[in-house]
Amino acid sequence: MRRFLLALGGLWNASRKVQAGVLILAFFILVAILHQPLSALIGHGRDPLALSEAAAWQMPNGEHWLGTDRYGRDILAMTVTGLTASLEVGAIAGLLSTIFGVIVAFVGGYKGGRLDSILSGTTDVFLVVPSFPLLITLSAYTSRVSLFSVAVILAIFSWPFAARTTRSQVLSLRSRPYVELAKVTKLNDFEIIFQELLPNLLPFIGVGFASASLGSIFALVGLEVIGLGPSGILDLGQMLNWSQGWGALSLGAWPIFVAPVFVLAMLFFSVNLINIGLEEVYNPRLRKTAGA
Amino acid sequence: MIKSVPRDSQPGGQGLLATLRAWRIAHPLASYAVRRFLVYLLTLWGSFTVTFFFFRLIPGNPIEAYIQSLQAKQIYNASASQDLVKYYNTIFGLDGNLFQQYIHYMNQLIIKHDLGPSLLNFPDPSQVLIARSLPWTIGLLGLATIISWILGLILGALIGWRREKKAAEWVTNVCIGLSHIPYYFVALILIFLLAYQFDLFPSTAAYNPVYNPGLNWDFISSVVQHGFLPALSIVIISVCGWMLSTRMLMVTTLGEDYLTFAEAKGLKPRHILMRYALRNCYLPLITGLGINLGFIFNGNVLVEQLFAYPGIGYLFVTAVQQLDYNTIQGIVALAIFGVLTANLILDLLLPVLDPRVKYN
Numbered sequence: 109m110r111r112f113l114l115a116l117g118g119l120w121n122a123s124r125k126v127q128a129g130v131l132i133l134a135f136f137i138l139v140a141i142l143h144q145p146l147s148a149l150i151g152h153g154r155d156p157l158a159l160s161e162a163a164a165w166q167m168p169n170g171e172h173w174l175g176t177d178r179y180g181r182d183i184l185a186m187t188v189t190g191l192t193a194s195l196e197v198g199a200i201a202g203l204l205s206t207i208f209g210v211i212v213a214f215v216g217g218y219k220g221g222r223l224d225s226i227l228s229g230t231t232d233v234f235l236v237v238p239s240f241p242l243l244i245t246l247s248a249y250t251s252r253v254s255l256f257s258v259a260v261i262l263a264i265f266s267w268p269f270a271a272r273t274t275r276s277q278v279l280s281l282r283s284r285p286y287v288e289l290a291k292v293t294k295l296n297d298f299e300i301i302f303q304e305l306l307p308n309l310l311p312f313i314g315v316g317f318a319s320a321s322l323g324s325i326f327a328l329v330g331l332e333v334i335g336l337g338p339s340g341i342l343d344l345g346q347m348l349n350w351s352q353g354w355g356a357l358s359l360g361a362w363p364i365f366v367a368p369v370f371v372l373a374m375l376f377f378s379v380n381l382i383n384i385g386l387e388e389v390y391n392p393r394l395r396k397t398a399g400a
Numbered sequence: 401m402i403k404s405v406p407r408d409s410q411p412g413g414q415g416l417l418a419t420l421r422a423w424r425i426a427h428p429l430a431s432y433a434v435r436r437f438l439v440y441l442l443t444l445w446g447s448f449t450v451t452f453f454f455f456r457l458i459p460g461n462p463i464e465a466y467i468q469s470l471q472a473k474q475i476y477n478a479s480a481s482q483d484l485v486k487y488y489n490t491i492f493g494l495d496g497n498l499f500q501q502y503i504h505y506m507n508q509l510i511i512k513h514d515l516g517p518s519l520l521n522f523p524d525p526s527q528v529l530i531a532r533s534l535p536w537t538i539g540l541l542g543l544a545t546i547i548s549w550i551l552g553l554i555l556g557a558l559i560g561w562r563r564e565k566k567a568a569e570w571v572t573n574v575c576i577g578l579s580h581i582p583y584y585f586v587a588l589i590l591i592f593l594l595a596y597q598f599d600l601f602p603s604t605a606a607y608n609p610v611y612n613p614g615l616n617w618d619f620i621s622s623v624v625q626h627g628f629l630p631a632l633s634i635v636i637i638s639v640c641g642w643m644l645s646t647r648m649l650m651v652t653t654l655g656e657d658y659l660t661f662a663e664a665k666g667l668k669p670r671h672i673l674m675r676y677a678l679r680n681c682y683l684p685l686i687t688g689l690g691i692n693l694g695f696i697f698n699g700n701v702l703v704e705q706l707f708a709y710p711g712i713g714y715l716f717v718t719a720v721q722q723l724d725y726n727t728i729q730g731i732v733a734l735a736i737f738g739v740l741t742a743n744l745i746l747d748l749l750l751p752v753l754d755p756r757v758k759y760n
């Protein structure tokens with residue numbers, strides 16, 4: 109455990125990109141966790157998302173920092189609440205697909221042989237099948253789904269990516285000297301996987317988790333833009349759907365679509381920064397030359 | 401008595417196998433191509449099968465949905481006759497058990513090259529609808545992909561070549577920020593600014609219906625005008641991705657010894673850049689381009705939907721809303737076919753482009 113913390117500390121110090129990415133991500137997660145007190149603060153004691161007497165389609169002002177929507181609801185509060193739901197879906201879908209993908213990758217990559225061929229063949233077929241169209245179809249047929257079942261559906265389509273990337277890492281680690289040493293000292297497979305391989309792969313798995321979460325969040329946004337997806341849940345995609353349905357683009361009411369687009373873009377940016385930072389740390393050839 | 405006989409020279413029995421093996425050894429290139437092609441067919445069959453069963457396992461009856469939609473349009477009375485349902489079941493290939501349906505579908509797809517009738521435009525088969533949307537998608541996405549690849553290659557080579565400059569560093573960071581943003585977001589902002597605020601470009605459809613489609617100037621300029629915004633929103637983002645990958649390849653290549661040697665020989669920097677550095681980056685970039693071109697057949701659902709652009713993605717969403725089985729399945733099959741075929745062509749082409757690639 110101590111060794112692991114030290115390694116994390118080393119990673120933190122090694123790259124400013126990782127630092128920046130983690131800080132941005134942490135900020136959004138914090139906002140999502142604190143969404144209740146925050147939206148109370150925004151509404152000055154009243155529920156900022158209730159239909160109110162405030163004028164519709166206000167531009168940003170002192171009272172409503174990001175203006176209001178068609179029903180006079182505060183857009184900043186909507187964004188904060190929507191972020192929470194989006195991150196929740198992302199976390200569930202990311203977790204499920206990472207766990208499943210990592211198990212497939214470890215079983216196949218470590219054991220090798222025919223089992224590996226079958227598992228990676230299955231992964232390949234899933235990778236080729238275009239996921240977004242199937243996702244659209246699935247949500248069109250299964251109307252009235254909950255947040256959780258949407259997350260499960262999203263996970264079904266994102267696990268192959270996790271499995272693919274983790275497997276290649278397992279393959280390269282499997283033949284390292286310290287794994288050989290562990291085999292010679294008669295550690296069993298489970299001990300080798302959990303004590304030797306897994307700790308070394310944690311950063312990759314972490315990035316895989318973040319990418320899978322983001323992929324799921326965006327897939328959900330895409331579904332909602334088309335008008336599918338879970339009903340009655342306010343998340344960032346729902347805001348985009350409203351902005352289109354209400355003609356916010358032609359009304360010139362920019363906050364309702366700029367706010368979710370900005371938040372989502374920043375999420376993508378932070379995960380991307382962490383990803384690139386880690387790559388530089390692990391691939392020293394890039395470190396010196398990659399800008400900043 | 402122990403005798404070691406090489407298996408190839410065993411007399412009789414395995415004549416055909418032996419000839420095959422001899423042929424494989426004599427023609428490594430052709431045998432690689434044949435093997436690769438067999439793998440391609442196998443994967444194609446596998447993914448068609450997966451999608452077939454996926455669609456059949458989804459609850460919901462398309463015939464019922466269709467008859468309901470006809471009733472909503474008051475074409476039929478309260479209930480459709482049993483004969484009609486039976487007729488529809490037959491022409492939609494829904495007779496018999498799942499396995500019989502599978503055989504019917506595969507036979508229809510592979511032997512007859514028919515996707516079955518569509519529901520969107522009933523007696524027309526689905527491939528007609530798809531063929532109508534395909535040119536728009538290929539035109540829009542194909543051009544956008546190629547333009548952004550070329551731009552990305554040039555700009556990426558530049559920022560990789562001048563990587564110590566502050567400006568190059570900043571451009572790189574901006575690219576990192578933009579490269580993973582979905583096209584759709586940019587499209588939203590562009591529509592808002594360029595179509596509504598400044599009224600420079602139209603925001604929907606592929607051409608102005610006033611003009612007759614054909615090879616006349618009005619029609620073509622209308623198509624270009626309507627295609628500009630969707631193409632721009634794709635190009636802005638994907639250029640950043642290509643720039644980053646070109647730069648990454650350049651940077652790793654620039655550390656190689658032969659570049660130092662080229663410099664020591666006194667070659668002009670431009671010559672070194674074009675002939676020595678960039679040439680060694682082509683391979684992964686061409687692979688990337690090929691894969692991206694394969695993905696075109698997916699259409700871009702969100703961008704096409706936002707601009708009401710009549711491509712594959714738009715057709716797909718309409719088909720899903722009508723629960724039009726055959727069209728949905730046809731588009732998915734087309735997408736799979738595109739990706740797999742692009743991969744096949746790349747695998748066969750790469751060894752020709754770069755002699756360092758080995759067949760195996």
